Amino acid sequence: MNVDDTDQELAAIAAGDADAFARWLSRAERPLRRGLARFAAVADTEAVLQEALLRVWQVAPRCVGDGRPHGLLRLGMRIAQNLAVSTARRHRLQPMAAGDELPELSVEPIAMHDDSVRLAISRCRDKLPTQPKAAIAARLDDVGLRPDHELAQRLGMRTNTFLQNITRARTLLAECLRRAGIDLDLELA
């Protein structure tokens, strides 16, 4: 099996290895989210993606490869798109059909974490004004564990103030990073 094939983690994931699932996630999340782009107006793609990933974990022991790479990822894409359609219907939003054709899967090689990018982001974070810096740090450090009103309360902010500070922080960060030659919009390319 090619080392760039995300299915190299499949056997361990199927055996219940959450660390292997984490490695798979580090490469699978981005193409799966991209595959939900056409549902953005009718479904909360973050919720759909999280639910799809939980289902991938549950069905992985029954995933049988077909000889092509990224079998679990292709299965995840199918699950995510079908979920987007069904949840949009449940919320009485007009869903687009998932269709028979899956979008092209563009999976990057095994990530080589770029310390220079991390350092540049950290430097830009350090330059943020106090309140926006505290707000975005709370959001980043919490990694989706708590709702915003709890994070805001911990910082002694009203929820709307907290959200305004994060928006300001993200805008300033993006500007700082652009000046450093790092464009997060490339993620959307």
Added chain:
Amino acid sequence: MNADRDLLVEAAISAHRRLDPAGEVQFHPAFHDLDAAGREVLYAATRQQRALERALARDGLSATAHAVLRRVRASST
């Protein structure tokens, strides 16, 4: 972009999602208050935010991945 929409988008960028009684991940409440254009803005901004999170994390995992892994690990114990 207007201020109200900014707040709704910012709220829904969070990876925090509640589960419904059946244990399924729920839509963020703010999503329902956004119009179609706002939801497209949300999608793009979320992708950018997750890219930032992955770039910052030594394990390359975003808040989405951490949220999923917490539930996976909780269900395994």
